[in-house]
Amino acid sequence: MINSSLKELGAALAEKRISSVELATLLIERIEALNPTLNAFITVDREKTLAMARDADRRLGAGLAGPLTGIPLAHKDIFCSEGWLTTCGSKMLANFASPYDAHVVQLMKAAGLVTLGKTNMDEFAMGSSNETSFYGPVKNPWDNTRVPGGSSGGSAAAVAARLTPAATGTDTGGSIRQPAALCGLTGVKPTYGVVSRYGMIAFASSLDQGGPMAKSAEDCALLLSAMSGFDPRDSTSLDRPAEDYRRDLEKPLAGLKIGLPREFFAAGMAADVREAVDEALAEYRRQGAVTVEVSLPSSGLSVPAYYVIAPAEASSNLSRFDGVRYGYRAPEYTDLADMYCKTRAQGFGAEVKRRILIGTYVLSHGYYDAYYLQAQKIRRLIANDFVQAFRHCDIIMGPTTPSTAFALGAKSDDPVEMYLSDIYTIAVNLAGLPGMSIPCGFGGEGGKLPVGLQLIGNYFDEARMLGVAHRYQLATDWHKRMPEEA
Amino acid sequence: MPLNLDQIERLARLARIEISAADGGETRDRLNDVFALIEQLQAADTRGIEPMAHAFELAQRLREDAVTESDRREAYQAVAPEVEAGLYLVPRVME
Numbered sequence: 001m002i003n004s005s006l007k008e009l010g011a012a013l014a015e016k017r018i019s020s021v022e023l024a025t026l027l028i029e030r031i032e033a034l035n036p037t038l039n040a041f042i043t044v045d046r047e048k049t050l051a052m053a054r055d056a057d058r059r060l061g062a063g064l065a066g067p068l069t070g071i072p073l074a075h076k077d078i079f080c081s082e083g084w085l086t087t088c089g090s091k092m093l094a095n096f097a098s099p100y101d102a103h104v105v106q107l108m109k110a111a112g113l114v115t116l117g118k119t120n121m122d123e124f125a126m127g128s129s130n131e132t133s134f135y136g137p138v139k140n141p142w143d144n145t146r147v148p149g150g151s152s153g154g155s156a157a158a159v160a161a162r163l164t165p166a167a168t169g170t171d172t173g174g175s176i177r178q179p180a181a182l183c184g185l186t187g188v189k190p191t192y193g194v195v196s197r198y199g200m201i202a203f204a205s206s207l208d209q210g211g212p213m214a215k216s217a218e219d220c221a222l223l224l225s226a227m228s229g230f231d232p233r234d235s236t237s238l239d240r241p242a243e244d245y246r247r248d249l250e251k252p253l254a255g256l257k258i259g260l261p262r263e264f265f266a267a268g269m270a271a272d273v274r275e276a277v278d279e280a281l282a283e284y285r286r287q288g289a290v291t292v293e294v295s296l297p298s299s300g301l302s303v304p305a306y307y308v309i310a311p312a313e314a315s316s317n318l319s320r321f322d323g324v325r326y327g328y329r330a331p332e333y334t335d336l337a338d339m340y341c342k343t344r345a346q347g348f349g350a351e352v353k354r355r356i357l358i359g360t361y362v363l364s365h366g367y368y369d370a371y372y373l374q375a376q377k378i379r380r381l382i383a384n385d386f387v388q389a390f391r392h393c394d395i396i397m398g399p400t401t402p403s404t405a406f407a408l409g410a411k412s413d414d415p416v417e418m419y420l421s422d423i424y425t426i427a428v429n430l431a432g433l434p435g436m437s438i439p440c441g442f443g444g445e446g447g448k449l450p451v452g453l454q455l456i457g458n459y460f461d462e463a464r465m466l467g468v469a470h471r472y473q474l475a476t477d478w479h480k481r482m483p484e485e486a
Numbered sequence: 487m488p489l490n491l492d493q494i495e496r497l498a499r500l501a502r503i504e505i506s507a508a509d510g511g512e513t514r515d516r517l518n519d520v521f522a523l524i525e526q527l528q529a530a531d532t533r534g535i536e537p538m539a540h541a542f543e544l545a546q547r548l549r550e551d552a553v554t555e556s557d558r559r560e561a562y563q564a565v566a567p568e569v570e571a572g573l574y575l576v577p578r579v580m581e
Binding site: 095096097098099100191192193206232235236238298301303304305307308315319322323324325326327328329333334335336337338339340341342344345348353354356357358360361362364370371373374375376377378379380381383414415416419431432433 | 489494497498499500501502503504505506513516517519520521522523524525526527528530532535536537538539540541542544546547549558561562564565566567568574576577578579
């Protein structure tokens with residue numbers, strides 16, 4: 001049951017082979033057994049979950065169920081969920097029980113999904129290893145001495161350890177795709193504007209995008225169809241007709257043109273990652289796809305451009321945490337200004353403070369043009385590179401990460417080294433394109449650590465991207481592998 | 487160009503984040519590592535390139551000037567550190 005696809009779970013629920021309450025109970029018991037080691041969940045609330053499961057069972061009994069009704073789902077703790085603690089991995093929000101639901105949470109509830117809990121994450125989604133969380137690091141289920149990636153590290157570890165069949169994540173510079181790669185999952189970052197950001201605690205508003213994390217492309221297609229859609233409460237939500245992202249799952253690959261960016265296959269990719277990615281590309285060729293070389297000449301500047309733009313937006317977004325309307329307030333202070341300064345000093349962790357200070361610097365008088373505007377111009381060059389590349393191919397592929405999961409603590413004292421973990425994913429956010437990661441083999445010592453293949457689609461081409469991923473998953477079983485202790 | 491401690495303290499003041507004397511040096515060193523990374527942008531030729539703020543050039547949507555939300559003041563203030571009679575309390579700013 002724990003390794004079943006969402007389609008199989010949906011069928012089991014519809015045919016009454018299992019009830020939603022039984023399924024939720026089974027998973028809560030797994031969380032109770034494994035979470036003390038993995039630290040993937042910040043909040044689990046058995047009563048709330050079982051109440052939702054009972055409601056789903058009633059809908060199933062009354063014949064009012066959709067394809068996802070009764071299936072458990074974990075939410076990254078960045079999504080405001082009414083009545084649930086919503087911490088964003090920070091001391092600043094450690095006491096924040098959200099008074100409302102994010103749009104994504106509303107849609108998932110409407111689809112009948114049962115909230116299993118809130119997952120651990122890097123503080124305010126700022127990190128690539130889940131080590132900046134106020135709630136402590138998450139362990140990679142494939143090797144507990146290694147990181148699960150981040151910032152959606154708790155969601156990734158929870159799905160990998162089969163504590164939940166699926167989870168939500170958010171991706172600002174790779175925060176869905178990188179942990180999906182390091183934990184052996186399928187994770188999708190949609191085109192910017194496809195999933196509403198309402199109630200998704202803001203990090204860098206022009207880059208943040210929610211998406212699904214699950215075992216397979218088929219599962220993600222089902223989830224994305226439920227979680228996307230226009231929302232007038234997000235000013236950047238795109239008013240487009242609803243889509244069924246499963247529509248291209250059965251499409252054969254013959255004639256598909258896969259672009260391979262020269263810059264992604266240069267120095268910097270570990271040999272084990274390279275081997276797995278090359279083997280995946282060979283499988284695509286066997287299925288009739290052709291590969292062509294493309295170039296993204298400005299992509300080398302995506303990491304520095306991102307570390308101007310994202311902190312600039314973050315410094316503005318996080319100014320709302322001042323100890324007045326919600327969250328933490330310092331216990332002692334002399335006046336209002338001192339209350340702000342002490343609240344923010346005590347409530348934010350080191351990485352969040354660092355990024356606020358970087359953002360404050362690049363937006364400050366005299367530096368705005370040199371840094372912020374220059375970064376935005378480079379953002380345009382990066383986006384233009386993709387426009388050019390898609391003239392020669394239907395989809396772009398490459399590695400998701402330069403290496404397999406690294407050891408806990410290996411990069412936590414060196415921010416720049418950590419930032420480079422997202423070298424292949426950041427350009428996609430800057431351009432606003434859809435991207436995903438699928439498992440394509442194993443590397444590391446003894447071949448026990450998952451490797452991710454990154455797929456990058458053209459704007460609004462999620463359905464094709466998911467179909468291309470699905471065809472690979474029909475021919476391989478990497479996505480069905482699970483860690484031994486799970 | 488690397489920042490010195492005075493400049494870091496000025497940034498911290500602008501950002502309303504207190505930095506203790508003990509943490510100043512460490513904060514400066516880590517920030518300077520990041521500024522060295524960002525400095526790479528200066529070498530790129532961006533003459534004639536329009537800055538890109540967003541993936542899509544969107545005009546802000548307008549909506550009808552009509553009430554759409556109900557009054558949930560109590561629910562929203564329940565999560566505030568200190569409230570009284572429907573007001574958020576902060577330290578006195580005027581004598």
